[in-house]
Amino acid sequence: MPSARDIRFGTDGWRAVIADGFTYENLRRVADAAGRVFAEDRPGGVIIVGYDTRFEAGAFAQAAAEVLAAHGLKVRVSDRPLPTPALCWSVAHSDAAGGVMLTASHNPAKYLGFKLRMEDGGASPVSFTDRVEAALRDEAPDARGAFETVDLVGPYLEALRSFVDGEAVRAAGLRVVVDPLYGAGQGYLAETLTALGVEVTEIHGERNPGFGGLHPEPIPPHVDAMRRAVADGGFDAGFATDGDADRIGACDRTGAFVNPHRILALVTRHLVEGRGMRGRVVKTLSTSVLVDRIAQHLGLEVATTPVGFKWIYEQMVAGGVLIGGEESGGIGIPEHVRERDGLLMALLLAEMMGQRRMGLGELVEDLLAVTGPMEYLRRDLALAQEVKDAFVARMPSLAPHAIAGLPVKAVVRDDGVKFLLPDDAWLLLRTSGTEPLVRIYAEAPNAGAVDELLAAGERLVLGEDD
Structure with a gap:
C-alpha cells in the first residue's frame, strides 16, 4: 500500500483510479486525516458528505463517513447521488463545519x-489541504462511527428555482x-427546467x-450527441454538465458549441445589465480575454x-466579487454559493434568453459585437x-522570441508558462493538476491562428522548437 x-x-x-490508487484503505486514510483537521478546528462539528454517480461512489462515501464520525464529528450523508454544488450549497446553508464530496468531476469514469x-x-x-496531507498516516484507521442519511437535493433544487426569474423563463x-x-446532474437540471415551464429532452x-x-x-x-440532438430536433438550445455538475457547456439552436468563456462573459453581462448587480470579476489565467x-x-x-477554482474562492472570501469562472466551465456566483454551479449557469442562460427574447446564438453574436471576435x-x-518530466524540467527556461511567427510580448509564469502575443493572442502550457496530461491553451482573433499556436505549443512541449 502506498x-x-x-x-x-x-x-x-x-x-486516483478506482481499485488502483483509490481503494478503501487509501480513502479511509484520507478521511482519517481530514477528520483530524476538521475536529481540531470544530470539535463535534457537522460534516456533510455527498457523492456522484461513479462506480461504488455511494459505498465509498459511507466508508468515509464512518471514519469522519469516529473523530466525534456529526456526519450527514446524502441519500442519493448529487451535484457538487448541491453539497456546497447544503454546507453553506446549514450549521456544518465543512463537507466532503466523493467525485472525480470531469475526469474519466475510472x-x-x-x-x-x-x-x-x-x-x-x-x-x-496542506494540513490534511500532514495528518496522513500510513496505517488505515480501524475506528468507525455512526452517521445520518439526509435529503440534500430537494432544498438545493428549490433554491435554484427561486434564484432565477421563473416568469421570464416560462414566457x-x-x-x-x-x-x-x-x-x-442527471434528472436534476431537467426537473428544474421543466418546473419553470421549459420543454426538456434529457x-x-x-x-x-x-x-x-x-x-x-x-x-x-x-457533447456532440447533444449538439446533433438539438440541431436535428429543432430545439432552442442544449445544456451539458460534467461528472459532478459543477461545470457547464452549451450549444445554440444550430448545434454550434458555446464555449465556457463565452458563457462566463454572457452571464457577467446579464448580471449587470439584466439584474443590476455589480462587483469584481475573477478569472483564471487560462480564461479568454473576452x-x-x-x-x-x-x-x-x-x-x-x-488555474483552479480554489484561487477564485480565495478572492470570493476577500469580498466584492460578482462572478468567478475558469475556462473549463466552472462558473460561480458568491451570492448563491462560493462555488461553481453548472445547473445555475444553465438556468441563467435560459433566463437571459427569456428576458432578452433572443436565442443563445444571437446572444453570442450580440456579445461579440461589443467585445470583438x-x-x-x-x-x-x-x-x-519521461517526456512529461523532460518538459517540466525545461519549462522554467522556455523563452522563445516568437511563436508561430508572432513576437512574444511578455511571459507569465504564475501557473505553467503563458506567452502573451500581439492582438490579445496568447499561448499557455501547463501540466494538469488532476490527470497525467500536459495542456496546451491558445487564443487568437481567428481560428487559423489558434491552430498554428496549438501546433507551435505542441512542438515546445515535445522539445522540438525550444
Missing part, C-alpha cells in the same frame, strides 16, 4: 476523488436538450457508472488567478512519463 507521501491534493482534491469543502461551501484552500417557451453526460440521464464510454467533460467531442473586454465595457474590475481551443497531450 505511503502517506504518495497521496497528494491537486487542483481540487485527491483523485477515476474517483475526495474533495474538501469549507464551512461556507467553498473549495478548501491550500493551507487547509420564453423554450425547448432544450439537457445532457448530464451520465454524471451527477439524454445520457440513466445510471451508468462507466458513463457509456463518454468522457464527462462538457466540451466537444463529448471576459476582460466585457468587464471593461461594463466598468468592472478583473482579477486573474492561477476571439477564438479559443485547448489541446491535451497524454505523454510518456
Whole structure:
C-alpha cells in the first residue's frame, strides 16, 4: 500500500483510479486525516458528505463517513447521488463545519476523488489541504462511527428555482436538450427546467457508472450527441454538465458549441445589465480575454488567478466579487454559493434568453459585437512519463522570441508558462493538476491562428522548437 507521501491534493482534491490508487484503505486514510483537521478546528462539528454517480461512489462515501464520525464529528450523508454544488450549497446553508464530496468531476469514469469543502461551501484552500496531507498516516484507521442519511437535493433544487426569474423563463417557451453526460446532474437540471415551464429532452440521464464510454467533460467531442440532438430536433438550445455538475457547456439552436468563456462573459453581462448587480470579476489565467473586454465595457474590475477554482474562492472570501469562472466551465456566483454551479449557469442562460427574447446564438453574436471576435481551443497531450518530466524540467527556461511567427510580448509564469502575443493572442502550457496530461491553451482573433499556436505549443512541449 502506498505511503502517506504518495497521496497528494491537486487542483481540487485527491483523485486516483478506482481499485488502483483509490481503494478503501487509501480513502479511509484520507478521511482519517481530514477528520483530524476538521475536529481540531470544530470539535463535534457537522460534516456533510455527498457523492456522484461513479462506480461504488455511494459505498465509498459511507466508508468515509464512518471514519469522519469516529473523530466525534456529526456526519450527514446524502441519500442519493448529487451535484457538487448541491453539497456546497447544503454546507453553506446549514450549521456544518465543512463537507466532503466523493467525485472525480470531469475526469474519466475510472477515476474517483475526495474533495474538501469549507464551512461556507467553498473549495478548501491550500493551507487547509496542506494540513490534511500532514495528518496522513500510513496505517488505515480501524475506528468507525455512526452517521445520518439526509435529503440534500430537494432544498438545493428549490433554491435554484427561486434564484432565477421563473416568469421570464416560462414566457420564453423554450425547448432544450439537457445532457448530464451520465454524471451527477442527471434528472436534476431537467426537473428544474421543466418546473419553470421549459420543454426538456434529457439524454445520457440513466445510471451508468462507466458513463457509456463518454468522457464527462462538457466540451466537444463529448457533447456532440447533444449538439446533433438539438440541431436535428429543432430545439432552442442544449445544456451539458460534467461528472459532478459543477461545470457547464452549451450549444445554440444550430448545434454550434458555446464555449465556457463565452458563457462566463454572457452571464457577467446579464448580471449587470439584466439584474443590476455589480462587483469584481475573477478569472483564471487560462480564461479568454473576452471576459476582460466585457468587464471593461461594463466598468468592472478583473482579477486573474492561477488555474483552479480554489484561487477564485480565495478572492470570493476577500469580498466584492460578482462572478468567478475558469475556462473549463466552472462558473460561480458568491451570492448563491462560493462555488461553481453548472445547473445555475444553465438556468441563467435560459433566463437571459427569456428576458432578452433572443436565442443563445444571437446572444453570442450580440456579445461579440461589443467585445470583438476571439477564438479559443485547448489541446491535451497524454505523454510518456519521461517526456512529461523532460518538459517540466525545461519549462522554467522556455523563452522563445516568437511563436508561430508572432513576437512574444511578455511571459507569465504564475501557473505553467503563458506567452502573451500581439492582438490579445496568447499561448499557455501547463501540466494538469488532476490527470497525467500536459495542456496546451491558445487564443487568437481567428481560428487559423489558434491552430498554428496549438501546433507551435505542441512542438515546445515535445522539445522540438525550444
